Amino acid sequence: MISQENGSGMPSSAAAPAKQGHRPQPVTLRQVAQAAGVSTATVSLVVNKKKSARIADETRQRVLDAIRELGYRPNAMAQTLVSGSSRFIGLVADAIATTPFAGQIIHGAQDEAWKHGYALLIANTDGNRELETDAIAMMLEYKVRGILYSTWFHRATDLPASLRESDFVLVNCFSAEPGARAVVPDEVQGGRSATEILLKHGHRRIAFINATIPAPAKDGRLQGYKEALEAEGILFDESLVLEAYPDQEGGYGATEELLKRDVTAVYCYNDRMAMGLYDGLREQGLSIPGDMAVVGFDNQEVIAAHLRPPLSTVSLPHYELGAAGVRMLLGLEEAQAPVPTKIYCPTVERNSVRAPAPV
Amino acid sequence: MISQENGSGMPSSAAAPAKQGHRPQPVTLRQVAQAAGVSTATVSLVVNKKKSARIADETRQRVLDAIRELGYRPNAMAQTLVSGSSRFIGLVADAIATTPFAGQIIHGAQDEAWKHGYALLIANTDGNRELETDAIAMMLEYKVRGILYSTWFHRATDLPASLRESDFVLVNCFSAEPGARAVVPDEVQGGRSATEILLKHGHRRIAFINATIPAPAKDGRLQGYKEALEAEGILFDESLVLEAYPDQEGGYGATEELLKRDVTAVYCYNDRMAMGLYDGLREQGLSIPGDMAVVGFDNQEVIAAHLRPPLSTVSLPHYELGAAGVRMLLGLEEAQAPVPTKIYCPTVERNSVRAPAPV
DNA sequence: CAAATTTGCTAAAACGCTTGATCACGGTTC
DNA sequence: GAACCGTGATCAAGCGTTTTAGCAAATTTG
Numbered sequence: 001m002i003s004q005e006n007g008s009g010m011p012s013s014a015a016a017p018a019k020q021g022h023r024p025q026p027v028t029l030r031q032v033a034q035a036a037g038v039s040t041a042t043v044s045l046v047v048n049k050k051k052s053a054r055i056a057d058e059t060r061q062r063v064l065d066a067i068r069e070l071g072y073r074p075n076a077m078a079q080t081l082v083s084g085s086s087r088f089i090g091l092v093a094d095a096i097a098t099t100p101f102a103g104q105i106i107h108g109a110q111d112e113a114w115k116h117g118y119a120l121l122i123a124n125t126d127g128n129r130e131l132e133t134d135a136i137a138m139m140l141e142y143k144v145r146g147i148l149y150s151t152w153f154h155r156a157t158d159l160p161a162s163l164r165e166s167d168f169v170l171v172n173c174f175s176a177e178p179g180a181r182a183v184v185p186d187e188v189q190g191g192r193s194a195t196e197i198l199l200k201h202g203h204r205r206i207a208f209i210n211a212t213i214p215a216p217a218k219d220g221r222l223q224g225y226k227e228a229l230e231a232e233g234i235l236f237d238e239s240l241v242l243e244a245y246p247d248q249e250g251g252y253g254a255t256e257e258l259l260k261r262d263v264t265a266v267y268c269y270n271d272r273m274a275m276g277l278y279d280g281l282r283e284q285g286l287s288i289p290g291d292m293a294v295v296g297f298d299n300q301e302v303i304a305a306h307l308r309p310p311l312s313t314v315s316l317p318h319y320e321l322g323a324a325g326v327r328m329l330l331g332l333e334e335a336q337a338p339v340p341t342k343i344y345c346p347t348v349e350r351n352s353v354r355a356p357a358p359v
Numbered sequence: 360m361i362s363q364e365n366g367s368g369m370p371s372s373a374a375a376p377a378k379q380g381h382r383p384q385p386v387t388l389r390q391v392a393q394a395a396g397v398s399t400a401t402v403s404l405v406v407n408k409k410k411s412a413r414i415a416d417e418t419r420q421r422v423l424d425a426i427r428e429l430g431y432r433p434n435a436m437a438q439t440l441v442s443g444s445s446r447f448i449g450l451v452a453d454a455i456a457t458t459p460f461a462g463q464i465i466h467g468a469q470d471e472a473w474k475h476g477y478a479l480l481i482a483n484t485d486g487n488r489e490l491e492t493d494a495i496a497m498m499l500e501y502k503v504r505g506i507l508y509s510t511w512f513h514r515a516t517d518l519p520a521s522l523r524e525s526d527f528v529l530v531n532c533f534s535a536e537p538g539a540r541a542v543v544p545d546e547v548q549g550g551r552s553a554t555e556i557l558l559k560h561g562h563r564r565i566a567f568i569n570a571t572i573p574a575p576a577k578d579g580r581l582q583g584y585k586e587a588l589e590a591e592g593i594l595f596d597e598s599l600v601l602e603a604y605p606d607q608e609g610g611y612g613a614t615e616e617l618l619k620r621d622v623t624a625v626y627c628y629n630d631r632m633a634m635g636l637y638d639g640l641r642e643q644g645l646s647i648p649g650d651m652a653v654v655g656f657d658n659q660e661v662i663a664a665h666l667r668p669p670l671s672t673v674s675l676p677h678y679e680l681g682a683a684g685v686r687m688l689l690g691l692e693e694a695q696a697p698v699p700t701k702i703y704c705p706t707v708e709r710n711s712v713r714a715p716a717p718v
Numbered sequence: 719c720a721a722a723t724t725t726g727c728t729a730a731a732a733c734g735c736t737t738g739a740t741c742a743c744g745g746t747t748c
Numbered sequence: 749g750a751a752c753c754g755t756g757a758t759c760a761a762g763c764g765t766t767t768t769a770g771c772a773a774a775t776t777t778g
Contacts, residue, residue, distance in 0.1 A: 042757065306608075440732095
C-alpha cells in the first residue's frame with residue numbers, strides 16, 4: 001500500500017512541475033477538499049457549478065484557489081462510472097489512411113461529437129473481421145454511447161454481430177438488416193448535378209464514363225445522369241455510356257472510345273478517371289474545356305483542384321456523413337432504418353467546363 | 360431511483376436482444392455473480408484468468424456460462440478506476456482531413472497503440488489553439504497514458520502549456536523546449552535518396568526545384584541533395600537549384616527556367632510540383648523520362664502512383680511516425696529530447712526515371 | 719488422529735466522483 | 749419561547765471493478 005506523504009495538512013508543492021521521469025499521481029477531489037478545508041462534496045458542487053447548491057462566495061473562492069493551486073483535473077472515468085453514461089462515441093473505419101475520405105468522416109464525426117460533449121474513440125480495422133470484432137469489443141467495454149461503423153467507399157455491408165450490443169449507425173455503407181440506421185451520399189442527385197453542370201453550359205451530347213465494378217455509386221451516378229438528361233428533354237443514348245476501370249489508367253484507356261462518340265462533354269465516374277482522361281485528350285492534341293468539357297466526381301482535392309485546368313466535379317460529403325452519423329446516433333436526426341438517409345453531394349465548379357464550340 | 364426488477368433470483372432473459380428503442384443497462388459483474396451463484400470476486404478472477412487464483416473447474420465453467428448467457432462485458436471505466444492507469448493514448452492532430460498524411464499518422468499510432476493494449480483517443484484541432492487546449496483537457500480528464508501531438512507537415516511548434524501535464528511526444532514536429540521528445544522524418548536522408556535515384560541512373564546534371572516557403576523540409580531536402588552530389592564527386596552548382604511555390608502551379612511555372620539549365624534530370628521538392636512540371640514538360644513536347652527524368656517527394660499516392668508515367672519519389676513515413684511516437688511514449692524507444700528522432704524515408708521507384716540519352 | 723497444509727471461495731476495502739438526505743445554526747414569525 | 753425557515757455545508761451510499769486477507773472444508777502429513 002502506498003501512503004501519501006502529505007495525507008494531512010496543506011500539500012507543499014503547487015501545480016506539479018511534471019519533470020521527465022516519474023509523473024506524480026494526478027490530484028484528486030479529496031486532495032483539493034483537504035487543501036481548501038472543505039468536504040469533497042463541496043468541491044464537487046463547485047466544480048460542477050451546480051445551480052441548486054448553495055455555496056458561500058468565500059468558500060467557493062477558497063475551493064477555486066485550491067483547484068488552481070494543485071492543478072486539479074476531474075477524473076472523467078470516475079465521473080462516468082457514477083453518472084452511468086459515458087461520453088464516448090466509437091468510430092470504426094475500414095481504411096483510415098488509404099484516402100483522405102475516411103479522414104473526412106472522422107473529422108466530421110469528431111467535430112459533431114465534440115459539439116455535444118462526446119469524445120471520439122477510433123479504430124482502424126483494414127477491413128479485417130477479427131480486428132473489427134476486437135475494436136467493437138473495446139468500444140463496448142468503454143461503454144460507448146454508440147458506434148459509427150464506416151467504410152471508405154459507399155457500399156453494402158454485413159454487420160458484425162457485436163455491433164448489435166450497442167447503438168450504431170452505418171456511415172457510407174448500409175445494410176438491409178432491420179434497425180440498421182445508415183447515412184450515405186446521394187449518388188443519384190450527385191450524378192444529376194454532375195450532368196447538370198454540363199447541360200447548364202449548353203452541352204447536349206454528353207458521354208458518361210461509368211465504372212466497370214459494381215457499386216451503389218455505379219448505379220446511382222448513372223441514374224442521375226439519365227434523370228438530368230430526361231429533365232432537359234434529351235433522349236438517353238445507351239451508346240454514350242462507356243465503362244472503364246475507375247482509375248487513371250481506366251480514364252486514359254477510355255479516351256479512344258470516347259472520341260468516337262462525337263460528344264462535346266464527358267462526365268467521368270470519378271476524378272481519377274478524369275485525370276487519366278486529361279492525359280489521353282492531351283495526347284490527342286485536344287484541349288479542355290475547349291474541345292471537350294469534363295466533369296468528375298468525388299472532389300479529390302489533390303487531383304481535382306490541381307489538374308490543368310482545374311476539374312469541375314461533385315463532392316462526396318464525407319465530412320457531413322460523419323457529422324450526420326453522430327447526430328443520428330444521438331437521436332438528433334430522423335432515421336427510417338434500414339433505408340439510408342441520403343446526404344446531398346454539392347457541386348464544385350472549376351474550369352474544365354465551358355460552352356461547346358459552335359458547330 | 361431506478362429499481363432493477365430482477366434484483367434477486369435468476370435473471371429471466373438471456374443475452375440482451377437489443378431492440379431499437381430503449382437499450383437495457385449493461386450487465387455487471389454482480390449480475391453474473393448472482394446468476395452463477397458465486398461472489399463477484401470469483402467472477403473477476405475467472406474473467407481475468409488469474410493464474411494465482413484457485414478456482415474449481417466446475418465453478419469456472421458455471422461462471423463462464425453465466426457470462427455468455429448474460430452477454431457480460433467488463434466495464435473498462437471501472438477497471439481503470441481501480442487500476443489507476445488508463446489504457447488510452449491521446450492523439451491531437453492539426454488537420455485530420457486535409458491530406459492523407461494525418462490519416463497515416465493516426466493509422467500508425469492506432470496500430471502500435473493497439474498492439475500494446477491501448478486505445479486511441481483522437482482530436483482534430485484545425486490548428487486552433489483554443490480547441491487544442493480543450494482537446495488536451497479532455498484527454499487529461501480521461502487520464503490518458505500520454506499524448507501524441509502531431510502536425511500534418513513537418514515543422515517547429517510551440518507547445519500548448521497543458522501538454523506538460525501529461526507525458527507527450529511530438530509527431531512530425533519538434534520544439535527546442537526541454538523534455539520535448541519528438542519524431543520527425545529524416546528530410547536530409549530523403550533528399551539524399553531522391554537524388555541518388557537520379558545519380559544511380561547515370562544523371563550528372565540534376566536540377567532541384569526547392570520550395571519557396573521556409574520549412575525544415577526545405578533545408579533538409581536541399582542538404583540531402585548536396586550530400587548526394589558530393590558523395591558522387593559532383594560539384595554543387597547553385598544555379599541548378601530553383602525555387603517555386605510547392606504546388607502544381609509552382610511546378611508548372613518552373614518549367615521554363617528549368618529548361619534553361621540544360622539538365623537531364625530534376626528532383627522536385629514534392630509530388631505536386633512534379634505533377635505541375637509534368638504538364639509543363641508535356642506542353643513543351645518533352646517526354647518523361649526520355650527527355651527529362653523526374654523524381655518527386657512525399658509519395659502522395661493519388662498523384663505519384665497515377666501520373667503518366669508513374670512518378671519515382673521518396674515516401675514520407677507518416678505511418679512509422681505515428682507508430683514510433685507511440686513506442687516513444689511508452690518508453691519502448693530511446694529518445695534524446697529535445698533532439699528529434701529521425702525516421703527513414705524510403706524511396707519508391709516507378710517509371711519517371713531512366714538513364715539520360717547519350718549526347 | 720491431531721496438526722499442518724492445501725484448496726476453493728468470499729468479505730470488504732479501495733479507486734475518484736456525484737448526489738439526495740441530513741444537519742447545525744442564526745434569523746423570522748406568531 | 750416554540751415552531752419555522754433559509755443558508756451553507758457535510759454524510760454516506762453507490763457506480764463496477766480489483767485484490768488482499770482470511771475463512772471453512774478437504775486433504776495430506778507424521
